[in-house]
Structure formats: C-alpha cells, structure tokens
Amino acid sequence: xxxxxxxxxxxxxxxxxxxxxxxxxxxxxxxxxxxxxxxxxxxxxxxxxxxxxxxxxxxxxxxxxxxxxxxxxxxxxxxxxxxxxxxxxxxxxxxxxxxxxxxxxxxxxxxxxxxxxxxxxxxxxxxxxxxxxxxxxxxxxxxxxxxxxxxxxxxxxxxxxxxxxxxxxxxxxxxxxxxxxxxxxxxxxxxxxxxxxxxxx
Amino acid sequence: xxxxxxxxxxxxxxxxxxxxxxxxxxxxxxxxxxxxxxxxxxxxxxxxxxxxxxxxxxxxxxxxxxxxxxxxxxxxxxxxxxxxxxxxxxxxxxxxxxxxxxxxxxxxxxxxxxxxxxxxxxxxxxxxxxxxxxxxxxxxxxxxxxxxxxxxxxxxxxxxxxxxxxxxxxxxxxxxxxxxxxxxxxxxxxxxxxxxxxxxx
Numbered sequence: 001x002x003x004x005x006x007x008x009x010x011x012x013x014x015x016x017x018x019x020x021x022x023x024x025x026x027x028x029x030x031x032x033x034x035x036x037x038x039x040x041x042x043x044x045x046x047x048x049x050x051x052x053x054x055x056x057x058x059x060x061x062x063x064x065x066x067x068x069x070x071x072x073x074x075x076x077x078x079x080x081x082x083x084x085x086x087x088x089x090x091x092x093x094x095x096x097x098x099x100x101x102x103x104x105x106x107x108x109x110x111x112x113x114x115x116x117x118x119x120x121x122x123x124x125x126x127x128x129x130x131x132x133x134x135x136x137x138x139x140x141x142x143x144x145x146x147x148x149x150x151x152x153x154x155x156x157x158x159x160x161x162x163x164x165x166x167x168x169x170x171x172x173x174x175x176x177x178x179x180x181x182x183x184x185x186x187x188x189x190x191x192x193x194x195x196x197x198x199x200x201x
Numbered sequence: 202x203x204x205x206x207x208x209x210x211x212x213x214x215x216x217x218x219x220x221x222x223x224x225x226x227x228x229x230x231x232x233x234x235x236x237x238x239x240x241x242x243x244x245x246x247x248x249x250x251x252x253x254x255x256x257x258x259x260x261x262x263x264x265x266x267x268x269x270x271x272x273x274x275x276x277x278x279x280x281x282x283x284x285x286x287x288x289x290x291x292x293x294x295x296x297x298x299x300x301x302x303x304x305x306x307x308x309x310x311x312x313x314x315x316x317x318x319x320x321x322x323x324x325x326x327x328x329x330x331x332x333x334x335x336x337x338x339x340x341x342x343x344x345x346x347x348x349x350x351x352x353x354x355x356x357x358x359x360x361x362x363x364x365x366x367x368x369x370x371x372x373x374x375x376x377x378x379x380x381x382x383x384x385x386x387x388x389x390x391x392x393x394x395x396x397x398x399x400x401x402x
Contacts, residue, residue, distance in 0.1 A: 004273040004298065006266060012253040015246050020234050021227060032292055033221050034250055035257055035266060042254045045216050046247040049235055052213040053243045056236055065207065065236060072205040091233055097205065 009035070061132065063108040063125045065090045073106060080104045082139040086129065086158065088112055088146055096144065104142075107132065112150040113157055121157060130161055140168040147174060210236070262333065264309040264326045266291045274307060281305045283340040287330065287359065289313055289347060297345065305343075308333065313351040314358055322358060331362055341369040348375060 009031060016027035034042065058064070059071035062084075066072070073079065073093075083104030087093055093106050111124040133141065141162060145151035159169045174192035176185050185193070210232060217228035235243065259265070260272035263285075267273070274280065274294075284305030288294055294307050312325040334342065342363060346352035360370045375393035377386050386394070 004277075005295075006253075006257050006268040008249070008253040008256050008268055009266065011249045015249045019231055021230060026222060028292070028295070029222060030220055031253065032266075032290075034254060035291075037254070039254070042250065046250055048209070048212045048216045049243065049247055052207075052209040052232065053235060053238070053240070055209050056207050065210065067207040067209055076205075089233075090236075091229070094206075094229070 058108075058110075058125075062106050063110060063128060064093050064106055078103075082137060083142065084129075084132070084138055084140075085142040085144050086155075087144045088151065088154075092144065092146075102142075104140075109145070109154065112145060112148075112154040114150045124154075126158060126161070129158065133162065133165060133167065138167055140170060143169065143171045147172075259309075259311075259326075263307050264311060264329060265294050265307055266309075279304075283338060284343065285330075285333070285339055285341075286343040286345050287356075288345045289352065289355075293345065293347075303343075305341075310346070310355065313346060313349075313355040315351045325355075327359060327362070330359065334363065334366060334368065339368055341371060344370065344372045348373075 012031040012034060013024075013027045016022050016030045017024060022030070037045070055067045056065050057067075059066045059068075059074055061070050061074040064071050064073065068075075080103050084107050085096060085102060085104055086107045086109065087096070088109050088111065090108055090110075093108060096102050096106075107125070107129045109124045109126065109129070111119055113119060113121055113124065132138075141158075143155035143159060145155045155171060162169055173196055174189065175196055176182065176189060176193045182190065213232040213235060214225075214228045217223050217231045218225055220228075223231070235246075238246070256268045257266050258268075260267045260269075260275055262271050262275040265272050265274065269276075281304050285308050286297060286303060286305055287308045287310065288297070289310050289312065291309055291311075294309060297303050297307075308326070308330045310325045310327065310330070312320055314320060314322055314325065333339075342359075344356035344360060346356045356372060363370055374397055375390065376397055377383065377390060377394045383391065
C-alpha cells in the first residue's frame with residue numbers, strides 16, 4: 001500500500017501496529033477509522049490518552065494505578081488490612097477484584113524477577129512491600145504472581161525475605177481450570193491438581 | 202473492574218472500545234499499555250493521530266486520501282489516465298494497488314447509496330466522478346464497488362448516469378475465490394461463476 005500513501009498515514013499505521021495485539025491489518029483499519037472521525041472526537045480521544053498518562057501514577061501504598069495519592073482500595077476502611085495479595089501487574093488486581101472473593105489489600109510488583117531480561121529484585125516493587133509488611137500488622141501474604149517460571153521464582157524470593165517475620169505466606173492453588181476437560185489439561189497442571197487434591201467428605 | 206478504577210482509566214478504555222474491532226478486553230489491554238509507555242512515546246503516538254487527521258484530506262481529483270492538493274496516483278504520468286476504477290473506500294485503493302494489475306486511475310466514492318441509512322447519491326462523491334468523466338478523455342470505467350446489495354445498486358446507478366457518453370463501463374468479475382474449494386462456495390457465487398465461465402482453449 002505504501003508507494004502512494006501519505007507519510008502521515010504510514011506513520012499512524014506504524015504507531016497502531018506498535019501496540020500489543022494489533023497486527024498490520026487492524027492497524028490499517030484503525031488508521032482509516034481515525035481519518036474519518038470528526039475533529040471533536042479526535043480531540044476527545046487524544047486527550048483521554050494524554051490525561052490518563054499524565055494523571056495516573058502508582059499508589060504510594062500498594063503501587064496500583066491511581067489518580068490519587070493513595071488508591072481507593074487502600075483507603076477503603078471496610079477491607080481487611082491484615083491480608084496483602086501480591087500481584088505482578090495492575091491488570092491482575094482487576095482480575096481478582098472481579099471474583100468478589102478477596103477483601104484484603106493488594107501489592108503490585110510491576111513485573112517479575114527475570115535475570116534473562118536484566119530485571120533483578122530492585123527493578124520491581126519488592127522493597128516497598130517489605131517496608132509495608134514491617135510497619136503494618138500483616139497476618140497473611142498471598143503470593144498471586146503468575147504460574148510461570150519467573151512468577152514462581154519471584155514468589156519464592158519474596159517468601160524467603162519474609163521468613164522469620166511470623167507472617168503466613170500462601171500461594172494460589174494450582175489445578176484444573178473450572179469448566180475445562182481433563183483431556184486437554186497439560187501434565188504439569190494435572191499432576192499439581194492431583195498433589196493438591198482435597199477431601200470431599 | 203470499575204469500582205476502584207481511576208475515572209481517567211475508565212474513559213481511556215471507553216475510547217479504545219469505541220474503535221472498530223476493539224472489544225472490552227483488548228481496550229483494557231491497550232489502556233494499560235498506554236499507562237506504561239514512556240512520556241515521549243505518548244507524545245509521538247498522539248501527535249501521529251492529530252497530524253494524520255489534520256493533514257490528510259481528499260485528493261481534489263479522485264477523492265482518495267492524500268496530504269497534497271492532488272494525490273500521487275493522479276499525478277503519476279506513467280499511469281493510464283483513460284481508465285478509472287471506481288471504489289467505495291480509500292482502503293479499496295490499497296487492496297487493488299497490492300495486486301499490481303491495474304495501472305489506471307481511481308475514483309473514491311466514500312460510501313455507497315443506501316436509502317435505509319439515509320445515504321443518497323448526493324451524499325457520496327458521484328458528482329465529481331461525472332464531472333471528471335465529462336471533462337477528461339476516459340475510455341473505460343471499472344465499477345469496483347463491493348458485491349453487496351448497496352454496492353451493486355451504486356454501480357448500477359452510476360452506470361446509468363454514464364449511458365450515452367460512449368464510455369465502456371465494466372464490473373469486476375464474480376466467481377469462486379482463488380484457493381477456495383467449491384464445497385464451501387455459496388450458491389450465488391457458484392452460479393455467478395458458472396454464468397461467467399470462460400473458454401480454456
């Protein structure tokens with residue numbers, strides 16, 4: 001398409017293509033959509049990007065995204081402030097909130113320890129978590145990092161730091177996803193589900 | 202997710218969700234990606250949207266998108282200026298250019314006649330096409346609107362306007378898509394392919 005296309009169109013397609021999960025075709029579709037949008041809507045769209053980027057930052061307590069000094073979850077007096085659920089990413093807070101099963105507080109690491117990618121413990125928000133645990137009365141820490149190699153290693157690393165602080169450190173259960181069939185479960189998941197079996201009665 | 206989310210994040214997700222082909226999940230992923238992008242990249246991204254929207258407009262000859270007064274295709278002296286291919290949308294110009302089979306000029310209608318949606322012949326760029334045909338030496342007009350009800354009706358409408366001007370008006374061939382199997386071709390396509398059959402030798 002490029003020989004006779006405007007350089008502005010080419011640049012716009014490239015920008016959309018650089019976003020996660022957007023391929024060349026979708027980027028082109030989005031770029032043409034932008035060109036055909038009314039001017040006011042373009043202003044609203046770009047302002048929503050600039051506003052969100054400039055006003056949203058990390059909560060000074062839990063490091064989740066917020067536009068306040070301290071986020072709504074940390075300020076919520078009805079939540080159980082003796083339990084902290086440690087997650088990799090702000091998206092994970094949303095995922096757990098959607099279950100309506102957890103009423104404690106969160107701590108967002110903003111990444112996982114990944115030596116191959118040059119990310120050590122100091123590159124993610126582990127230190128604020130340890131300070132928080134030492135200064136507040138925490139009873140339980142739930143490690144809810146992803147069940148990947150890096151997620152596991154990060155959970156292990158943090159749990160070792162917390163040893164000797166008389167805090168219960170737990171990990172999300174592994175097992176077969178609800179609604180899935182055993183046939184399609186991978187062997188590691190299935191063996192973890194066997195190991196973690198519980199009594200029915 | 203919304204109870205404890207920042208209003209700026211919610212607005213950003215809504216904006217992404219309003220784009221074509223972007224659902225709630227993808228919109229959330231894009232919004233979080235935006236929040237984690239460096240400030241300079243955000244500036245480049247929003248500027249590419251604003252630049253494209255303000256600088257790109259319709260070519261004064263063929264109505265395709267361009268940032269010049271007249272687009273590169275219309276100005277190209279090597280192209281056959283006696284043939285005009287009429288398409289619905291600027292995206293269709295890209296699609297035909299990718300075939301490298303057409304070296305004539307284009308005319309972009311920016312829509313199709315669609316009484317149900319309140320779009321009559323005056324809402325799309327039919328008048329500029331007729332003026333062009335009358336003032337230039339055109340030998341052939343290829344109607345390349347989509348093979349939909351509206352696309353067909355628009356092609357018929359324009360071809361009637363061109364009657365009596367001693368111009369060859371043609372339509373893209375219908376038939377089975379190359380690489381497809383007969384088994385999955387719909388009946389209308391298959392019967393058109395039969396009607397339009399050509400001699401092998």
